[in-house]
Amino acid sequence: MSTLNTPETPPAASTAADKDSSGSYAQKPWWKKLPVISHVLQSSGLQRGMLVTGLIICGVVLICAVFAPLIAPYGYADLGDENGRFVPQQAPSAEHIWGTTVTGFDVFSRVIWGARTAVFVIVVAVLASVFLGVILGLLSGYIGGWLDRVLVVVADAIYAFPSLLLAIVMTIVISGGQSTVIGGVLAAGISITVVFVPQYFRVVRSETVRLKAEPFVESAQVLGDSNLRIIARHIYSNATRNIPLIFTLNSSEAILTLAALGFLGFGIEPTSAAEWGYDLNKSLSDVTSGIWWTALFPGLAIVFTVIGITLVGESMNDLNDPRLRLRKKSRRGRKSKESKNV
Amino acid sequence: SSSTTGGSDSGEGGALSVGTTDKITVLDPAGSYDNGSFFVMQQVFPFLMEYKPGTSEIREGIAESADFVKPGEYEVKLKKDLKFANGNELTSSDVKFSFERQTKIQDPNGPASLLTAIDSIDTPDDQTVVFKLNRENDQTFPLVLAGPAGPVVDEDVFAADAITKDDEIVKGKAFAGPYEIDTYKFNELVTYKKYDGYSGGGEAAKSAEVQMKYYSDANNMKLDVEKGSIDVAYRSLSPTDIEDLEGKDNLTVHKGPGGEIRYIVYNLDTMPHGAKSDNPDEKKALAVRQAMASAVDRAAIAKDVYKDTYQPLYSYVPEGMKGANESLKGLYGDKQGGADTDAAKKFLEDAGVETPVNIKLQYNPDHYGPSSGDEYAAVKKQLEDTQLFKVDLQSTEWVQYAKDRTNDVYPMYQLGWFPDYSDADNYLVPFFYNTKEEPAFLANHFQDDSINKKLLEQVSQPDEGKREKLIGDIQDDLAKQLPTLPLLQGNQIAVADKNVKGIDETLDPSFQFRLSMLSK
Amino acid sequence: MTASVEIPDLASGPAGPEKKKTAKSRGSGLGRYLLIRFLLIIPTVWILTTLVFFLMRITGDPITASLGGRLTKEQLAQRVSEAGYDRPLLIQYFEYMGNLLRGDFGTTVSDNRPVTQVLAQYGTATLELVLFSLVVAFLVGIPLGMIAAKYRDRTPDAVLRIFGILAYATPVFFIGLLLKLVFGVLWPVLPVSGRASGSTEVLLDGVVAPTRLYLIDALRIGDFAAVSDVLSHAVLPAIALGLITGGTFLRLVRTNLIGTLGAQYIESGRSRGVSEFRLTTRHAFRPALIPIITVMGMQIALMLAGAVLTETTFEWKGLGFQLFQYLQARDFVAVQGIVVMLAVIVAVTNFIVDIIVAFIDPRVRY
Amino acid sequence: MSEHLLSIEDLSVTFTTDAGDVNAVKGVSLTVDPGEVLAVVGESGSGKTVTAKTILRLLPETAVAEGAVVVSGENVLTMAPSQLTGMRGRKAAMVFQEPSTALNPVFPVGWQITEGLRAHDPKANRKDLRARAVEAMEKVGIPQAEERFDYYPHQFSGGQKQRIVIAMALALGADLVIADEPTTALDVTVQSEILDLMRSLKDEFSTGIVLITHNMGVVADLADRVAVMYRGELVEVAEVRSLFADPQHPYTKSLLAAVPKIRTLRGGPASGNAQVQKTQVGQAQAQEDSEPAGASAGENTADPFADAETIVKARGLEITYRGGFGKPDFKAITGVDFDIREGEVYGLVGESGSGKTTIGRAIAGLTRASGGSLRVFDQEMVGFKEKEFKPLRQKIGFVFQDPAASFNPHLSIGDCIAEPFRVHRQGMSERDRRSEVIRLLDAVQLPAHYADRYPHELSGGQRQRCSLARGLALQPELVVADEPTSALDVSVQARVLELFTQLQDEFGFAALFISHDLAVVDMLSDRLGVLFHGELLEEGTGEQVLGAPQHTYTQRLIASLPVPDPVEQETRRKLARSLRG
Numbered sequence A: 001m002s003t004l005n006t007p008e009t010p011p012a013a014s015t016a017a018d019k020d021s022s023g024s025y026a027q028k029p030w031w032k033k034l035p036v037i038s039h040v041l042q043s044s045g046l047q048r049g050m051l052v053t054g055l056i057i058c059g060v061v062l063i064c065a066v067f068a069p070l071i072a073p074y075g076y077a078d079l080g081d082e083n084g085r086f087v088p089q090q091a092p093s094a095e096h097i098w099g100t101t102v103t104g105f106d107v108f109s110r111v112i113w114g115a116r117t118a119v120f121v122i123v124v125a126v127l128a129s130v131f132l133g134v135i136l137g138l139l140s141g142y143i144g145g146w147l148d149r150v151l152v153v154v155a156d157a158i159y160a161f162p163s164l165l166l167a168i169v170m171t172i173v174i175s176g177g178q179s180t181v182i183g184g185v186l187a188a189g190i191s192i193t194v195v196f197v198p199q200y201f202r203v204v205r206s207e208t209v210r211l212k213a214e215p216f217v218e219s220a221q222v223l224g225d226s227n228l229r230i231i232a233r234h235i236y237s238n239a240t241r242n243i244p245l246i247f248t249l250n251s252s253e254a255i256l257t258l259a260a261l262g263f264l265g266f267g268i269e270p271t272s273a274a275e276w277g278y279d280l281n282k283s284l285s286d287v288t289s290g291i292w293w294t295a296l297f298p299g300l301a302i303v304f305t306v307i308g309i310t311l312v313g314e315s316m317n318d319l320n321d322p323r324l325r326l327r328k329k330s331r332r333g334r335k336s337k338e339s340k341n342v
Numbered sequence B: 001s002s003s004t005t006g007g008s009d010s011g012e013g014g015a016l017s018v019g020t021t022d023k024i025t026v027l028d029p030a031g032s033y034d035n036g037s038f039f040v041m042q043q044v045f046p047f048l049m050e051y052k053p054g055t056s057e058i059r060e061g062i063a064e065s066a067d068f069v070k071p072g073e074y075e076v077k078l079k080k081d082l083k084f085a086n087g088n089e090l091t092s093s094d095v096k097f098s099f100e101r102q103t104k105i106q107d108p109n110g111p112a113s114l115l116t117a118i119d120s121i122d123t124p125d126d127q128t129v130v131f132k133l134n135r136e137n138d139q140t141f142p143l144v145l146a147g148p149a150g151p152v153v154d155e156d157v158f159a160a161d162a163i164t165k166d167d168e169i170v171k172g173k174a175f176a177g178p179y180e181i182d183t184y185k186f187n188e189l190v191t192y193k194k195y196d197g198y199s200g201g202g203e204a205a206k207s208a209e210v211q212m213k214y215y216s217d218a219n220n221m222k223l224d225v226e227k228g229s230i231d232v233a234y235r236s237l238s239p240t241d242i243e244d245l246e247g248k249d250n251l252t253v254h255k256g257p258g259g260e261i262r263y264i265v266y267n268l269d270t271m272p273h274g275a276k277s278d279n280p281d282e283k284k285a286l287a288v289r290q291a292m293a294s295a296v297d298r299a300a301i302a303k304d305v306y307k308d309t310y311q312p313l314y315s316y317v318p319e320g321m322k323g324a325n326e327s328l329k330g331l332y333g334d335k336q337g338g339a340d341t342d343a344a345k346k347f348l349e350d351a352g353v354e355t356p357v358n359i360k361l362q363y364n365p366d367h368y369g370p371s372s373g374d375e376y377a378a379v380k381k382q383l384e385d386t387q388l389f390k391v392d393l394q395s396t397e398w399v400q401y402a403k404d405r406t407n408d409v410y411p412m413y414q415l416g417w418f419p420d421y422s423d424a425d426n427y428l429v430p431f432f433y434n435t436k437e438e439p440a441f442l443a444n445h446f447q448d449d450s451i452n453k454k455l456l457e458q459v460s461q462p463d464e465g466k467r468e469k470l471i472g473d474i475q476d477d478l479a480k481q482l483p484t485l486p487l488l489q490g491n492q493i494a495v496a497d498k499n500v501k502g503i504d505e506t507l508d509p510s511f512q513f514r515l516s517m518l519s520k
Numbered sequence C: 001m002t003a004s005v006e007i008p009d010l011a012s013g014p015a016g017p018e019k020k021k022t023a024k025s026r027g028s029g030l031g032r033y034l035l036i037r038f039l040l041i042i043p044t045v046w047i048l049t050t051l052v053f054f055l056m057r058i059t060g061d062p063i064t065a066s067l068g069g070r071l072t073k074e075q076l077a078q079r080v081s082e083a084g085y086d087r088p089l090l091i092q093y094f095e096y097m098g099n100l101l102r103g104d105f106g107t108t109v110s111d112n113r114p115v116t117q118v119l120a121q122y123g124t125a126t127l128e129l130v131l132f133s134l135v136v137a138f139l140v141g142i143p144l145g146m147i148a149a150k151y152r153d154r155t156p157d158a159v160l161r162i163f164g165i166l167a168y169a170t171p172v173f174f175i176g177l178l179l180k181l182v183f184g185v186l187w188p189v190l191p192v193s194g195r196a197s198g199s200t201e202v203l204l205d206g207v208v209a210p211t212r213l214y215l216i217d218a219l220r221i222g223d224f225a226a227v228s229d230v231l232s233h234a235v236l237p238a239i240a241l242g243l244i245t246g247g248t249f250l251r252l253v254r255t256n257l258i259g260t261l262g263a264q265y266i267e268s269g270r271s272r273g274v275s276e277f278r279l280t281t282r283h284a285f286r287p288a289l290i291p292i293i294t295v296m297g298m299q300i301a302l303m304l305a306g307a308v309l310t311e312t313t314f315e316w317k318g319l320g321f322q323l324f325q326y327l328q329a330r331d332f333v334a335v336q337g338i339v340v341m342l343a344v345i346v347a348v349t350n351f352i353v354d355i356i357v358a359f360i361d362p363r364v365r366y
Numbered sequence D: 001m002s003e004h005l006l007s008i009e010d011l012s013v014t015f016t017t018d019a020g021d022v023n024a025v026k027g028v029s030l031t032v033d034p035g036e037v038l039a040v041v042g043e044s045g046s047g048k049t050v051t052a053k054t055i056l057r058l059l060p061e062t063a064v065a066e067g068a069v070v071v072s073g074e075n076v077l078t079m080a081p082s083q084l085t086g087m088r089g090r091k092a093a094m095v096f097q098e099p100s101t102a103l104n105p106v107f108p109v110g111w112q113i114t115e116g117l118r119a120h121d122p123k124a125n126r127k128d129l130r131a132r133a134v135e136a137m138e139k140v141g142i143p144q145a146e147e148r149f150d151y152y153p154h155q156f157s158g159g160q161k162q163r164i165v166i167a168m169a170l171a172l173g174a175d176l177v178i179a180d181e182p183t184t185a186l187d188v189t190v191q192s193e194i195l196d197l198m199r200s201l202k203d204e205f206s207t208g209i210v211l212i213t214h215n216m217g218v219v220a221d222l223a224d225r226v227a228v229m230y231r232g233e234l235v236e237v238a239e240v241r242s243l244f245a246d247p248q249h250p251y252t253k254s255l256l257a258a259v260p261k262i263r264t265l266r267g268g269p270a271s272g273n274a275q276v277q278k279t280q281v282g283q284a285q286a287q288e289d290s291e292p293a294g295a296s297a298g299e300n301t302a303d304p305f306a307d308a309e310t311i312v313k314a315r316g317l318e319i320t321y322r323g324g325f326g327k328p329d330f331k332a333i334t335g336v337d338f339d340i341r342e343g344e345v346y347g348l349v350g351e352s353g354s355g356k357t358t359i360g361r362a363i364a365g366l367t368r369a370s371g372g373s374l375r376v377f378d379q380e381m382v383g384f385k386e387k388e389f390k391p392l393r394q395k396i397g398f399v400f401q402d403p404a405a406s407f408n409p410h411l412s413i414g415d416c417i418a419e420p421f422r423v424h425r426q427g428m429s430e431r432d433r434r435s436e437v438i439r440l441l442d443a444v445q446l447p448a449h450y451a452d453r454y455p456h457e458l459s460g461g462q463r464q465r466c467s468l469a470r471g472l473a474l475q476p477e478l479v480v481a482d483e484p485t486s487a488l489d490v491s492v493q494a495r496v497l498e499l500f501t502q503l504q505d506e507f508g509f510a511a512l513f514i515s516h517d518l519a520v521v522d523m524l525s526d527r528l529g530v531l532f533h534g535e536l537l538e539e540g541t542g543e544q545v546l547g548a549p550q551h552t553y554t555q556r557l558i559a560s561l562p563v564p565d566p567v568e569q570e571t572r573r574k575l576a577r578s579l580r581g
């Protein structure tokens, strides 16, 4: 009887299974549990630096995208203002702080507007591929059998195909028509989607296969839950925990693919939207003729954005992986350790 | 070249090296119909007729004489003792073989369509070829013989009913032009060496060896010519590159007239107020065209976008062709070739067209060079600056574009043209000769019987003076109706090391870049 | 992209739970495993070929692509029909697949060359580029990744990680542009285009029984001017493509090495006094290599895509570059042929990776 | 101080974590002498491993250690790194818990042994090193050591791997060996061999051993002295016999009380915590209980379930796992016969991989039986259709081994427990469901507000209670419990088992109780079966099987099980040795 009465509060930290990140979630307001916020709160030192830098960069890009009309002095397709046509290939000046292009576009304005296109494409591409990839992955992983085998082989085949080339072919197929903004962005977005779906598919599927054997899913099976319900209620939320991470990784991939498409001439036309890769392509001959500003800024914009997203993704990756996560050192600890190592 | 020169390319006295961004499709004349391939053919194959350097006139090549012996019979007599580089004799049977195989093969990429004038070919003897034509005194026929369908090939090397592979041609040394191909690396590097047995119309090659380097990126070619890794850069440096290279001391930028033109096609059915539009009115539609013709500033585009690598085009036949005039100049804009908003406004007001006119303009970003986007951005700006137009500018990828344009999808759209042979005829007939049996390739629903008639007439007009007059009339008629809007004419541009000679001589209205005339 | 895949892979790394295997199933197991992996190449290639076949047909035909601006609608239609492109797609598909099975890749439409010849000529160029880049990537990625893992979260690690991210974030064509600007314009010491200068190309093309790998051919004829010419041409493209891959390798090596450095067998080694250096370079590195190599295999597919951009930027006339040209010309025969080739390369690479993994990982081998 | 092999003085270790500092070890002082085995016991997380790692200064960077750890006269905590590598392995060596993770999977074991040697003797040549490694392997009883030098870890069995890990420590001739749960991952039969090996180490080489374990049987078997840790503190150190005979600290007392013990070979009554004694349902059971438990196997006592209906009936049951691509099929169960009758607890024991779980899963319809016959509630499970079986599912409850894994981390406990109602009582209102959940929580003695907690917010024992609650939600007639307590600490295990017994008492369900722990099965079940390599070797009541095992395997199994009593264990050890031959 005595043992029953001993309170069952776990000791300082209970079993190993309790210890991992989830343990610290208890009693926190809900918003602190959101993916990115919880990561920031967990992080420390270099990792926090990386994460925060990344978030700031992403924020800047987002602000540029949303407020492009306010930030950019001119439209993305403006060749002049009330004072007449811009002089093409003008070096940076007060009027055009980053100069003008061969066509006579204002480089600064186009770089700012380019953020909008980039964000737009990321949203389209990543959302579409998350949606498709998750559904297919769940079904394939859970149902298994020939459906699974076929989907896996197809996904692997697509995955094995150099993604850029697939994106090119898809762009041609999709944008066969006209070059409106929506058309152009959708074409780029969808073609990137096709490339990404296999990735989400793979991750979600393998998670699903793993989860399918987890006791909590089996316990639902033992109860006689319908398959749909098991997928929706038990597997879905658990299988998608890696998604934010892949999301960031794919976002940077999406930007690079979009830029590469633009660079190869399959992008969006300048009068429809501003796109960094396209601008870079157009400025190829400028660079070797001493006109550095037309290439440098769009190029840096790509690098800047990708770095931002990658920093967020990388640090989230580290934070998700207990082996890679850094812990804050206690003041006390650091001091006493130093003294000991003398 | 010996192995020790591995590192550097253009040591003094070494091979002349020329770069280009053109591409070869196939060497076999029956299988290609493009500039890049024809460029090689010009250097290595014999032609019955050739262009006289400096002009767009032709003279005999390996032919001793050539003329209409009857209205429907064109007789060519070959020079004696012609030989291919492989030692095979070049006789009338080779000539007959060369033309007949093209018609027989009918390669979808080939120029067989240029030879539709030929009914049959006779070879009464080894030296004589008689072409029986289905049109009397066809003045363009001799030009065809000098063009992409004209190379004479060795019947022992080429197959009669199939495209012969490049390697077989090179190995078989089936050459009899000023040069023969020494080594051939498809679209990467072609080296030519002088063919001593050349007996065409021109002089023997001035350089013993020429190295032709194929670039995919004009920018790389620019860097190479700047560094001196190549001696000549021919086609197609970007305007920015050319402008930059103009400032370099060791280089000269050579310009010559070009045969390439750029224009806007109006679909007379679907353009604003066109025959099948919501509000059809022929007069108003014409007024829109006239207003546009008055509003565009060609010189500004040529200067701003193309840095004068293109020049304004004021007619349907470009400068340099016999019979070319500037028929649009006096009619539109400020009548000096410049734009004039008031003139444009007047056209519209007179016809009672409501302004601003909403127009949908299509261009293609990938077929006519990388500057098309800039060009049309400028056109849009010019039109809109008049307050008379609202331009919805769109672009479509080439393959789709090529399909759509003939299916009435685009009310107005960009197009370009590079001639099959250097003659005014080639800028008029394919565009404007439009009958049920022989539709024009523009498919813009322009059909004018009097123009059709004049076009037929000029082809068979042996008198040069009369023919030029006819051609001038046709241009004037067209300028009034404006079925298309001529915009620009390309210049031929080559950038070369200061001490390369002969470039200006070959940059002529024949649009043929003859390597044999270059030396350093 | 692969970074996303490496995450789940980590979990099942060498430290993962071990499955019991009976001694008997081991020997034949590997053979069967590899055989099945090998056989899987077939559906992969087939799916890709089919995919590309139909996609390419949607995009248009080569005849319109080349002559759409010169001919009338009727003339075009006639030529298309003469070429047989207006027949039912399925018939064309079965015909193509039939030919493929017989090893007949067809002849390109736009320039009338046997696809096999195209593959042989440009494939080797791309192979050479990829090999050069891999050298750069390995030289950059592996030692730096080891250093970063060793000095984890200290200054060298921070610097290297930022370098890695930068290398990944900079598109090939932008690096290419900057390299060209620096080494081609500002300080013109290196050639910025081509695989070799004209005379060297002529020389190397004259080699009997060429491997078409310029460096090897040049070495074989013992012409050192040519060797240095070839090498100098390779420097910039190899750096541009290699850096990006190297950045990925760096991150990959770092993450996995940190993972294995935390494994109990490392602690076990440490508890017996094995030095830290040896623990990093021997004990931890080899197990870390298994996921690394798997991902590296997938990188090959990416490198081929990167090769399109690198080849275009540096005028390296290879398969990627050529594929791009044929795509624009809508030369579907050529595109399909090249895609089959790429698919086979990727599949075979992954197969080879499996073999290498089997070689490194005794659990697979026995 | 200097005569001790190891002396730890006032050691405290603090970790920095996300949740703040964790003071894992608080002021621990210990000594070990040559030839002495010091056992460190205590519940999970009490700081045993941390203390052990501190001896070799193997703590991660986030840890800070204060105090002194003196090994052969030198303080490890203040050593220079170069000294440290010299000390590690030579003076003190460590044997890790999981042999499979302590060996590098991609290097041959021999090489791994030589790595330690090379580190301390850089000039030694390869041949020499090899010879020494082979010698060490031979010492720990690896047959054909010379040949197996080049084998990889996965080519050894679990027990052999543990031997090799010990050989690594041995090869260096360390005076002090720290063994952190060296046998936890192993089957009892293998465990007893390893314990013998360690004993010979101590006897032959006078090695000092720090043995960390929470298995009191192991302690009784091997230790000379015992240190008991509780929440980072050392609460008691005593000679092994006196500790078992007369525990001082309350924690030690409760720990010893919680340890389940089986009926001994001598036929004594099943012992253990009095509360956990098997209680029976109905008069028949009570009658049985009152009978002397030591009745011999031959004497057939009246079977209390003779009239009960048979719920599960297996005849010639075969279960085959399909081998995927390129792998042969695997027969996990070959021809097993058994019955489970209404209200009866059927225990299933056997070593790892013998097929216990497989049988349990087949009954619940999770794995398909492939041959013979398996009837569950008169439904044939060989080739069953999900549709036919679904209505029967509510009659079956399932309790999983690992309580942490059997709850969806994204659902609250209440939702998890309510899940069965959602599926099988679809008409039920949200409110009724809630009250049902509270009733169930009450049944497993948890307060109602726990319904709103998430699984990770409960302790392991609490989770397992919830798991029981869920399994019982629909008042099943049959419960399959697959090692429901093996993930728990002994003391927690004792409480959960007790609860299980109570509930079974109350609801009267039949149960298949799976465990590898003979003592646990013996304590709970009415009848038990011994499974070996997919075959049922023998079955019967606890007394029959454990009291007079017929099969040599069963005999060995029982003999290998160390009992938590040093005196008794000594005699049993001799017996076990004789059995092994």
Ligand SMILES: Nc1ncnc2c1ncn2[C@@H]1O[C@H](COP(=O)(O)OP(=O)(O)OP(=O)(O)O)[C@@H](O)[C@H]1O
Residues within 6 Å of the ligand: A012, A013, A014, A019, D015, D016, D017, D022, D024, D042, D043, D044, D045, D046, D047, D048, D049, D050, D051, D060, D062, D214
């Ligand atoms: N690296 C670490 N970081 C933070 N806390 C740790 C770390 N290692 C151990 N701890 C904490 O130190 C305490 C003691 O852990 P330790 O591993 O010594 O327990 P143990 O007695 O060995 O338990 P078990 O029987 O489960 O192995 C625990 O509360 C644990 O959570």
Ligand SMILES: Nc1ncnc2c1ncn2[C@@H]1O[C@H](COP(=O)(O)OP(=O)(O)OP(=O)(O)O)[C@@H](O)[C@H]1O
Residues within 6 Å of the ligand: C020, D321, D322, D330, D332, D350, D351, D352, D353, D354, D355, D356, D357, D358, D359, D516
């Ligand atoms: N899904 C599976 N596929 C193939 N073989 C399996 C599968 N699950 C179990 N096995 C094999 O079947 C045999 C019996 O496994 P089972 O899980 O029933 O053992 P167990 O007695 O429960 O062991 P433990 O005590 O380790 O839980 C083992 O050899 C195991 O490797």
Ligand SMILES: [Mg+2]
Residues within 6 Å of the ligand: D048, D049, D050
């Ligand atoms: Mg422990």
Ligand SMILES: [Mg+2]
Residues within 6 Å of the ligand: D356, D357, D358, D483
């Ligand atoms: Mg089990």
